[in-house]
Amino acid sequence: MTEQKEKLRIDKYLWAIRLYKTRSQATDACDKGKVKHLGNTVKASKTVNIGDEYNVKTEARKWVIKVTGLLDKRAAYSEAIKHYTDITPAEALDVVKYQTESFHTGKRLSKVGRPTKKQRRDIGDIIDN
Numbered sequence: 389m390t391e392q393k394e395k396l397r398i399d400k401y402l403w404a405i406r407l408y409k410t411r412s413q414a415t416d417a418c419d420k421g422k423v424k425h426l427g428n429t430v431k432a433s434k435t436v437n438i439g440d441e442y443n444v445k446t447e448a449r450k451w452v453i454k455v456t457g458l459l460d461k462r463a464a465y466s467e468a469i470k471h472y473t474d475i476t477p478a479e480a481l482d483v484v485k486y487q488t489e490s491f492h493t494g495k496r497l498s499k500v501g502r503p504t505k506k507q508r509r510d511i512g513d514i515i516d517n
Contacts, residue, residue: 399432404459
C-alpha cells in the first residue's frame with residue numbers, strides 16, 4: 389500500500405482501485421466520456437484529490453465513488469476498497485440488478501428454441517391445412 393502525496397492521474401487511480409482491469413481500459417473510458425467529475429467528462433491526465441466524487445461507467449455497472457485515499461499501485465481488492473467509498477444511489481443499483489437478470493447471452497437451453505425436423509414437419513402440416 390503506497391500512499392502518494394503528489395499528483396496521481398485518474399486513469400491510474402481507477403486501475404489501482406480495481407474498477408478497470410487494465411490501465412489502458414481506464415484511459416479509454418476517460419477518453420470516451422465514461423468518467424465524470426461534477427457533471428463534466430475528465431481527461432485521463434486529471435489529477436485526483438481526496439474528497440473528489442466521480443461518476444464512473446464500467447461494463448458491469450455505474451459507480452459513484454468518493455476518493456478517501458490515493459493509491460498509485462494496484463493492490464489486493466481488500467486493500468483497494470479502503471481508498472474509495474461507493475456512494476452509488478440504491479435506485480441505480482436496482483436498475484443494474486434488473487439488467488443483469490434480463491440480459492440474454494445468446495445461448496439456448498437444451499431442447500428449447502429452434503424446432504426439430506419433426507416439429508417443423510408438424511408445423512408445416514398444420515399451416516397447410
